[in-house]
Amino acid sequence: MARVYNFSAGPAMLPEPVLIRAREEMLEWRDSGMCVAEMSHRGKDFMAIAARAEADLRELLKIPANYKVLFLQGGASMQFAAIPLNLLGSGGKADYLNTGSWSKKAIAEARRYGQVQVVASTEGERFTRAPTQDELALSPDAAYVHYTPNETIEGVEFPYVPETSDTPLVADMSSTILSRPIEVARYGLIYAGAQKNIGPAGLTIVIVREDLLGRALPSTPTMLDYRVQADNDSMYNTPPTYAWYLAGLVFEWLKESGGLDGMARVNERKATRLYQAIDGSDFFNNPVEPASRSWMNVPFTLADPALDETFLKEAKAANLTTLKGHRSVGGMRASIYNAMPEEGVEALVSFMRDFERRYG
Numbered sequence: 001m002a003r004v005y006n007f008s009a010g011p012a013m014l015p016e017p018v019l020i021r022a023r024e025e026m027l028e029w030r031d032s033g034m035c036v037a038e039m040s041h042r043g044k045d046f047m048a049i050a051a052r053a054e055a056d057l058r059e060l061l062k063i064p065a066n067y068k069v070l071f072l073q074g075g076a077s078m079q080f081a082a083i084p085l086n087l088l089g090s091g092g093k094a095d096y097l098n099t100g101s102w103s104k105k106a107i108a109e110a111r112r113y114g115q116v117q118v119v120a121s122t123e124g125e126r127f128t129r130a131p132t133q134d135e136l137a138l139s140p141d142a143a144y145v146h147y148t149p150n151e152t153i154e155g156v157e158f159p160y161v162p163e164t165s166d167t168p169l170v171a172d173m174s175s176t177i178l179s180r181p182i183e184v185a186r187y188g189l190i191y192a193g194a195q196k197n198i199g200p201a202g203l204t205i206v207i208v209r210e211d212l213l214g215r216a217l218p219s220t221p222t223m224l225d226y227r228v229q230a231d232n233d234s235m236y237n238t239p240p241t242y243a244w245y246l247a248g249l250v251f252e253w254l255k256e257s258g259g260l261d262g263m264a265r266v267n268e269r270k271a272t273r274l275y276q277a278i279d280g281s282d283f284f285n286n287p288v289e290p291a292s293r294s295w296m297n298v299p300f301t302l303a304d305p306a307l308d309e310t311f312l313k314e315a316k317a318a319n320l321t322t323l324k325g326h327r328s329v330g331g332m333r334a335s336i337y338n339a340m341p342e343e344g345v346e347a348l349v350s351f352m353r354d355f356e357r358r359y360g
């Protein structure tokens with residue numbers, strides 16, 4: 001069987017050139033005589049791989065020098081706890097925007113450690129849009145403001161970066177990081193699980209402004225303390241070495257593919273193509289307000305849900321896989337991260353047209 005177009009929300013597709021390079025380097029990385037997965041994380045070969053990956057990520061995102069980049073484990077979900085533990089401080093209060101399934105989880109976890117103020121929520125509208133800046137009732141005493149720029153399950157993406165004046169803005173970028181350029185200086189902290197747009201599962205990236213380090217609550221587990229991780233170059237214990245290496249290969253691929261400006265152009269084209277196909281038909285529907293539609297995750301439903309199983313079965317036969325929507329939303333979801341080629345989106349659009357012609 002040929003490689004398929006995999007529309008999974010995560011773990012997701014990796015760029016084929018990255019997989020080929022990893023295969024070439026599998027048995028012996030350069031002249032080390034071993035696979036990267038077999039190397040000591042403190043040896044000079046792995047240290048070079050790790051440093052190169054960080055330097056490339058800094059270049060791609062133009063990360064200012066007063067930010068630390070941490071390569072951690074535990075997924076974005078571990079950060080739901082690490083963030084309040086590190087940032088709440090003595091005031092114990094934080095503002096959260098409730099815009100979908102992932103922000104709800106972040107809120108529930110933060111409530112274990114402090115007072116969470118939900119300063120905007122679109123839950124009453126079934127999470128079909130991002131709230132506007134005017135709707136954010138930010139508190140003067142919050143230690144930080146947390147939001148989810150791209151809600152992976154609902155397919156809702158903020159078309160702007162919330163303005164929070166002096167309060168640090170914390171962003172769960174798991175499903176949107178590296179999809180377009182961002183201005184890192186607008187954030188206090190950015191975090192992302194790797195398995196959507198960075199690399200394989202098992203790696204979590206945290207980009208944190210230096211002045212936010214050293215505030216962890218005394219009960220914070222050592223492993224979750226950003227200060228400890230920063231002081232140890234993310235090697236307080238054994239880091240996820242192979243995932244870090246593969247992420248580095250993805251960063252090199254991004255640099256060779258036109259950087260984030262180039263990615264943004266391609267991603268916008270892919271998303272526009274798919275939304276036009278959905279909007280141009282009475283058979284397919286996407287419920288999200290157009291200005292808040294995600295470039296990365298495109299949920300859609302069929303006019304007749306009884307056809308869902310047939311759609312998925314025939315799509316799979318056409319090498320278009322993992323299109324089933326999240327169990328909480330139903331229908332379909334096409335995740336079209338950086339590694340999904342434009343031909344994959346074209347193939348999906350043709351399949352959808354053909355399906356509608358036969359069943360619509």
Ligand SMILES: *Cc1c(COP(=O)(O)O)cnc(C)c1O
Nearest residue numbers: 075076077102152172174175193
């Ligand atoms: C996938 C995802 C998560 C959870 O990531 P894990 O690494 O599995 O913990 C959290 N937030 C967002 C926005 C996601 O897309």
